[in-house]
Amino acid sequence: MPQVTIDGTTHEFEPGAKLLQLCLDAGTEIPHFCYHPAMSVPANCRQCLVKAGTPIFDRETKEPVLDENGEQKINFGPKLQPSCSLDVTDGMVVHTQLSSQEVAAAQADNLELLLINHPLDCPICDQAGQCPLQIQAYKYGPEGSRFEFAKVHKPKRVQLGPNVVMDAERCINCTRCTRFTAEITETHQLTIINRGDKNHPMTAPGEVFDDAYSMCTTDICPVGALTEDYFRFQARVWEMAKTPTISDFGSAGINVDVWTKNNEVLRITPRQNLDANEYWMPDAARLIYETYNEGRASGPTLNGTPTTWEAAAREAGRMVQEAGSDVLFLGSAYATVEDNYLLMRLAEAVGAPAPQFVDRRGSQADDGFLVSDDPAPNTEGCLRLGMKPVDPALLPSAAASARLVYILQDDPVQAEVLRVEDLEGTPVVLHGTHVTHRTPATVSLPLAMSVETLGTYVNRDGRAQLLRPAKMVKAMNRSLLMAVGTGQSRNDRVGTPFDRWHDEANQVDCLPGWATIPQVAAALGVDLTFKSPAKIMAEVSAQPAFAGATHGAMDLLGVPLETEDADVPQITA
Amino acid sequence: MADADTLLTGQSKAGDWRSFERVILPPVRDLHKIDVYEAEADGYKALKDVVRDGKFDPKGLTDEVKASGLRGRGGAGFSTGLKWSFMPPVDPDKPRYLCCNGDESEPGTFKDRQIFEYNPHLMIEGIMLAGYAMTIKTCYLYIRGEYDDYIQHVQRAVNEAYDRGYIGKNILGTDFSMDLVVHAGAGAYICGEETSLMNSLEGRRAYPRIKPPFPAQVGVFGMPTTINNVETLADVPLVVNRGADWFAGIGPEKHPGPVLYGISGHVNRPGVYEYPTGMLISDLLEVAGGARGGKRIKAVVPGGSSTPPLTWAMAEPTTMDAETLREAGSSMGTGGLCFLDEDTDMVSFTRRIAHFYHHESCGQCTPCREGTGWLEKCLARIDEGNGHTRDLDLLLEVCDQMEGRTVCALADAAAWPVRWGIKRFRDEFEAKCRPTAFASGALGGDGATEQTGELTPTGVPTT
């Protein structure tokens, strides 16, 4: 394999590699702004300069030319070169800022230039704390500035579209945002306007930046020029805790970071996973952040009256026992594999028919990218467990003839597969998430949402991915906290001194299915106790359809599951 | 600059220039009309000889142009025949393009417009020959947007040539076909940079592209492309008609040919003058009627605003060809000379140029976008009498931060006049500055004298 020497260390590389990416992969940071691995390389920020040379060969003999020490002579051109666009060639010798004073000085020069017209309003800038310009200016920039003139003024607080606000003075013209709309979503909604130091991105006159993925530009903007409208001035980034997890928005299995403070979800940003969402997520998947905070079902109830978890579980257990095999169990494509699995086990224990679930595939338009035709995150997980979609034609009569309807998470009334009338006279046990739930419940055992639990979703491509709890729930006792797993519970790593995660004010009184279903089962003498959801998944992964999908293996990026048709029951419409 | 003794002799290298017969802009009335061009200037003879009568095959024509020594007249002075030979072998599935660069926007440069106005068919014929040499089927003629009258004027000439069968399908009954599209420029200086021009043609924002890939590999619409200046292409029919030897015999060996000198500034008769390359700058001053009002010339910008200014002492013995000018410490550029007399305030002059580049930087890359503004603001302060001598060193450092670190050459073009203006006229700059004072006695004095070491006691620069 061809080799390149970077700061004295030799690396092998695949032909076609660009130097910056190679250095980043090899763990050598080179400051940069405009380069983004998913887009074209304009080499316009000029921050990633390095000194690169190639070996000199004798024209006639084609032998390498050696210097007096017998070392191969290297031809370093007269200019420093941007590493992002530089093709690595065999024998190339590279000096980054780590081994060349000249390179370090040039990088500092460039940062000085980047900052001369920059407003430096870090104290009021939402990007501060996660700002590549701020970070790299501290790391690689000059001590101060020699610029003694009025800065250029450009438009501020420009509402580019419903979700993105621009401060053009902070823009460093890296063109990441315009390339995003040109190359990723191909809406071409943004372009740079004006010339020189008056440059900034803009929409065409009269056009609105309403790209369904518009907020991705705020993720990739290396400064605070583009910010999410909903998150402006909501919190400083260092005040929040950031949890890597999976979005419950649709079946694409979007990897996200959920940003929380005081047990409220304030922001959701995409997390890189090249096998799932790459670097992106639709705006709609961010704007659901409020659903985790507001209108939550909190505290168990019995016939609408608050009660204790013990009493509610005991009552639910009694009702299941009474109904015996006449329970209609409904699982959910919104619930985790673990919770659905426990529900199946419960149904099996009482001899009831296996749970079914409401299949939402085809209920919305597929945008060909990350919004699929399925708004539910775990349809594939349900199918792999062997659960069958409900038949809307048969469900009402099944509900009417059942002695108990037991619902995990889903809302069949809202989904229009049941009417409230169909349930008249049939008691309902419900693990629901919101007070707006339209299916009436006799016993309500509020359920933790995806941001509060540990569990598994399987996306449309059969990728099993792990949910991690980003916020605390009130009823979570110490043993359950431990069950959440070392290094993952808020208890273990809540880091920011500004985050009052232990404050109960915003904690929802709810429990994950894997905590409540065993409680209900216990009330009827069935032991479904697992030490943790990881243990449940260890058992599930013994099934061929889930082979390999342990929590440990899924970790941050998930596990692709076998997709042999035999393993996955297919639905015929 | 090793050959100093051999080049800077103070002798004209333009031969018997006083009896030079104009060939690019011959004194023929109504030459822009195709009938006149055909009847009185051997019009389209070269095209007929080559395309119809087989005087050269494509490779032969390229070699002839190479042998003529013709170098690009757009600024960089690259060998035209060599550039043509960089085009990859013809791939029938891939269109390939020729761009004729008529964006002419550099201050002090106004020669292409004379060709548009007085001899457009010479350029058109050159375009067709170049297309033939490189087996190209489409040429875009990109004319500066502000040249609205010329765009229409040239379009009329193109239409005439279409009607006579010199452009279009089966030219002169052969199987060579080529179209020529006149395109109005987007109204910015940067559109003249070759890769920026290509983006502009494609309807994109005129941001220059990084190289590699070079236009011959990936040019307009991603296809192999050659780009030449208007005057460069206008020289091609002359090479064909009169032979490479004739062309190579005009002016100095390494940079031969007739050339249009655009002369401006403090002279009695500014204008465009056609002479051989290698003219003494002092002869060109004479040609332009000498300095206005009998003043002394103090400085000369030899090739458009981006080329470093020369003091008169440096310019006087210098001839207008790439090698000599490089040795003299400037560049041939576009051959647009600007003479500045003794009353010129070099600070104001430099400031004005800096303003232009600040205004015209496309803004794509950091050093140019930010540096051009910094240069202008700093020069304005000095010009207004509020600068300090330390500002001069700062200016030189900002130039260091810009040069050679950008996507295109505009940043260099912006930095050079400032760097060399200060270096060569530092006494004038210092005279406008307040001395830099330091509080500490240990530092003392100006603190900005490092660069002034080059000055002789009389203030006459050594470089």
Ligand SMILES: Cc1cc2nc3c(=O)[nH]c(=O)nc-3n(C[C@H](O)[C@H](O)[C@H](O)COP(=O)(O)O)c2cc1C
């Ligand atoms: C900022 C900038 C502006 C330029 N403007 C022009 C122009 O207006 N006309 C032109 O012919 N060349 C211009 N050039 C030079 C072109 O990039 C290119 O070198 C030239 O068109 C090649 O033609 P030639 O080989 O015939 O000289 C410019 C270059 C730069 C860097």
Ligand code: SF4
């Ligand atoms: S963009 Fe970055 S450097 Fe600029 S004000 Fe905001 S945090 Fe500070």
Ligand code: SF4
């Ligand atoms: S707004 Fe941000 S992403 Fe867009 S060009 Fe400016 S700095 Fe780059």
Ligand code: SF4
């Ligand atoms: S050097 Fe200046 S004009 Fe050229 S690409 Fe960079 S910013 Fe644009």
Ligand code: FES
């Ligand atoms: S990252 Fe290389 S120039 Fe911007």
